[in-house]
Amino acid sequence: MTRKTVAVVGGGAAGVLATRELLRCGDDRVVLIEPGEPGGGLAYGSARPWHLLNSRAGAMSADPDDPLDFARWAGCAPSSFQPRSVYGRYLAEVFARTAAAYGDRLEVVRDRASHISVAPRRIYTEISGYIEADDIVVATGNPAASQPFALRDHPDYIADPWRQGVLEAIPSDVPVLLVGAGLTAVDVVLTLTAGGNRDAPITAVSRRGQLPLSHISEISPATDLSLDEPRNLRDLVRTVRIAAAQASDWRAVVDGLRPSIDRLWGSLTEREQETFLRHLARPWECHRHRMAPSVGARIDTLREEGRFEVRAGGIRSVTAPPAGGVLVELEAGVQWFGAVVNCAGPGRLPASAGGFVNSLLNDGHARVGPHGLGLDIDVQGRIADDVWLIGPLRRGRSWETTAVPEIRSQARALIDRHK
Numbered sequence: 001m002t003r004k005t006v007a008v009v010g011g012g013a014a015g016v017l018a019t020r021e022l023l024r025c026g027d028d029r030v031v032l033i034e035p036g037e038p039g040g041g042l043a044y045g046s047a048r049p050w051h052l053l054n055s056r057a058g059a060m061s062a063d064p065d066d067p068l069d070f071a072r073w074a075g076c077a078p079s080s081f082q083p084r085s086v087y088g089r090y091l092a093e094v095f096a097r098t099a100a101a102y103g104d105r106l107e108v109v110r111d112r113a114s115h116i117s118v119a120p121r122r123i124y125t126e127i128s129g130y131i132e133a134d135d136i137v138v139a140t141g142n143p144a145a146s147q148p149f150a151l152r153d154h155p156d157y158i159a160d161p162w163r164q165g166v167l168e169a170i171p172s173d174v175p176v177l178l179v180g181a182g183l184t185a186v187d188v189v190l191t192l193t194a195g196g197n198r199d200a201p202i203t204a205v206s207r208r209g210q211l212p213l214s215h216i217s218e219i220s221p222a223t224d225l226s227l228d229e230p231r232n233l234r235d236l237v238r239t240v241r242i243a244a245a246q247a248s249d250w251r252a253v254v255d256g257l258r259p260s261i262d263r264l265w266g267s268l269t270e271r272e273q274e275t276f277l278r279h280l281a282r283p284w285e286c287h288r289h290r291m292a293p294s295v296g297a298r299i300d301t302l303r304e305e306g307r308f309e310v311r312a313g314g315i316r317s318v319t320a321p322p323a324g325g326v327l328v329e330l331e332a333g334v335q336w337f338g339a340v341v342n343c344a345g346p347g348r349l350p351a352s353a354g355g356f357v358n359s360l361l362n363d364g365h366a367r368v369g370p371h372g373l374g375l376d377i378d379v380q381g382r383i384a385d386d387v388w389l390i391g392p393l394r395r396g397r398s399w400e401t402t403a404v405p406e407i408r409s410q411a412r413a414l415i416d417r418h419k
C-alpha cells in the first residue's frame with residue numbers, strides 16, 4: 001500500500017492529538033502546519049498560573065486508550081483541577097514524544113495556511129509556498145471572537161482579551177466593563193485581580209447575568225437518564241429538570257447527559273435548535289462548563305467584597321468621550337469605564353470565519369454549518385472529499401465538540417477515515 005501524506009492544519013490541542021493518532025496508529029506521513037509551538041493554542045498556550053482547567057485531570061488524557069495518562073504525568077489526583085498552563089506543557093510533551101518516536105514520518109511547517117486547492121491537492125501557506133497532501137485535516141480551533149459593538153479601534157476597548165499583555169496594561173484604578181459573563185469573563189477577572197492591587201470594581205454584563213456554576217470537590221457518579229426515545233425540546237427540558245430536581249446533586253444529571261447530547265441535538269428540528277440557542281444554550285453552558293471549585297470560591301469572594309458584580313441586560317449605546325475611557329449605557333443608566341473588555345466568546349460564521357476558514361468558504365471547499373456555529377460536515381466528519389474537520393468548528397452538526405474527550409475521539413476516528 002502506498003503511504004499517504006496527511007496535512008494537519010493547526011497545531012493546538014486538536015492538531016497535536018490528530019498528529020499523534022495518525023502517526024501512532026497508522027503509517028501515513030504527517031505534515032503539521034502551525035505558526036506557533038505545537039500544543040499551545042488558545043486555551044493552554046497563554047494561560048496564566050491562576051487559570052485552572054474546568055475539567056478534572058482524569059478527563060484530560062491525550063490518549064483514548066489510557067484515561068489517566070495526564071493525571072499520572074502531572075502527578076496529581078484524577079479528581080483535581082490543574083492549571084491550564086500545566087496542561088499546555090503536557091500537550092507540548094505529548095507532541096515532543098510523538099516527534100521523537102515517529103520523526104521519520106513527521107514534518108512540521110512553521111507557517112499559517114492561507115488556502116487550499118483540490119487538483120492538485122495542495123495547502124498554500126503565507127510564507128513557505130505549498131504542501132502537497134493526499135488528505136487534509138482542518139484543526140484551526142474556534143471561530144474568531146464576536147465583536148458585540150463597533151468600538152473596534154478605540155484604545156480603551158480590548159477586542160481580544162487573550163492578546164498577551166493587554167489586561168496587565170489596564171490601570172488598577174479604573175472601573176472595567178466585561179461584555180459577557182462566561183468562562184472568558186471569569187479568566188479576565190482572575191487576571192485583573194491577581195496582583196491584589198486593583199481598587200476599582202469590575203462589572204460583567206450579559207443578557208441573562210448568569211455566571212458559570214461551580215464544580216464541587218467530590219465527584220457525583222453520572223446519572224443515566226436513558227433518553228432513548230427521540231423527544232421534542234419541551235419534553236427533553238422537562239425530563240432533565242425533573243431528574244435534576246430529584247438528584248442529590250444536579251451535576252450528576254448534567255454529566256450523565258454528555259454522551260447523549262449529540263444524538264439529542266441532532267434529533268431536534270432546526271426550529272427547536274434555534275429556540276435552544278436563543279433561550280437555553282446559555283443556561284445549559286453555565287451548568288455544563290463549570291468553574292473549578294477554587295475558582296468559584298474566589299469569584300464568590302470578589303462579589304461579596306463588591307470588587308466584581310454581574311448585571312443582566314443589554315448595552316444600549318457606547319460613546320467615546322474625548323478625555324478617554326468609554327461611556328456605556330446599561331439598563332441602569334450611563335456609566336463611565338476606563339476599559340471595556342470583550343468576553344463574548346466565538347462569533348458565528350461566515351462573519352467570524354477568519355482567514356483560512358474564510359478561504360475554504362469563498363473557494364467553495366466548505367459550507368457554513370447549521371446556525372453558523374461551525375462548518376458543515378458529513379457523517380464521517382468531512383467538509384469536502386478528503387478534507388476532514390476536527391474540534392470546535394464541528395459545532396452545529398455536533399454540540400459536544402470543544403472539550404478534550406470529544407476531540408481525542410475525533411482524532412482517533414481519523415485513522416479509520418477511508419473505511
Ligand SMILES: Cc1cc2nc3c(=O)[nH]c(=O)nc-3n(C[C@H](O)[C@H](O)[C@H](O)COP(=O)(O)OP(=O)(O)OC[C@H]3O[C@@H](n4cnc5c(N)ncnc54)[C@H](O)[C@@H]3O)c2cc1C
Pocket residue numbers: 009010011012013014015033034035036040041042043044052053054055111112113114139140141142355356390391392402403404405
Ligand atoms: C479558555 C479555555 C479553556 C478551556 N478549558 C478546557 C478544559 O478545562 N477542559 C476541556 O476539555 N476543554 C477545555 N477547553 C476547550 C478545548 O480544550 C479547546 O477549545 C481546545 O483547545 C480546542 O483545540 P483546537 O486545537 O481545536 O483549537 P486551538 O487550541 O485554538 O488551536 C488552534 C491552532 O490552530 C492554529 N491555526 C489557526 N489558523 C491556522 C492557519 N490558518 N494555519 C495554521 N495554523 C492555524 C493556531 O495557531 C492554533 O495553534 C477550553 C477552551 C478555552 C478557550
